Amino acid sequence: MRNKYLTQLIKAAVLISSVILLQACSSTRLQVQPDPMFAPVDLKQSRFQPVNNGSIFQQGRSVRLFEDSKAFRVGDLLSISLSESTNATKSAATNTAKDDDVTLGAGTFLGVSPTYKGNALMDNALTAERAFKGSGDTAQSNSLKGEITVMVSDILPNGNLVVRGEKIIGLNQGSEFIRITGIVRPQDVSSNNEVTSGKLANSRIYYGGGGVIAEANTKGWLSRFFSSPVFPF
Structure with missing residues (x-):
């Protein structure tokens, strides 16, 4: 019996040690993985094929003398200066109340009003009150500045x-990422091959991260349940 208990204790210790080692390994690897939707273009599979029209001069790789070196082909790189700032506030208040009063006068039975200890038995009153009061305020401010090179x-x-x-930065206790996509007019690209994020049409800008800091700023599942509309109280 003692040997069986000792064997179970050893198994439990080995299991706990394995979990701790796996957790340590998982904390050191990159928390954010590249997203294929923002991956660089595979020029080998691009529908734009290089044109060979000369042994020395290649029209597709020419550098124009009177134009800036700006992105204008698939696969060219472009720098985007991120300058995003948003502010939003919202407040709501609800206050409702309803009162109901119903009074029944003293009734009679065979011409006599029945009483008990001086109180009319058929003299009744009904009162109902309902009230609800709720309020909420929210304020949000976001700012994102930086620079990212896209293709x-x-x-x-x-x-x-x-x-x-996309840009992924591995930090000591996690990693951060910036992902961006959009449409740029060539006229908005500056002479040094840069454009501000405000000039992007149909832009999608994502900023986030993973790791210890992100986990510390995330509610647990039980806390989220008590804050969710599913909680009945």
């Missing part, structure tokens, strides 16, 4: 550039 993934028929890209 031209497509060219629209009107010449606008579809760009996409």
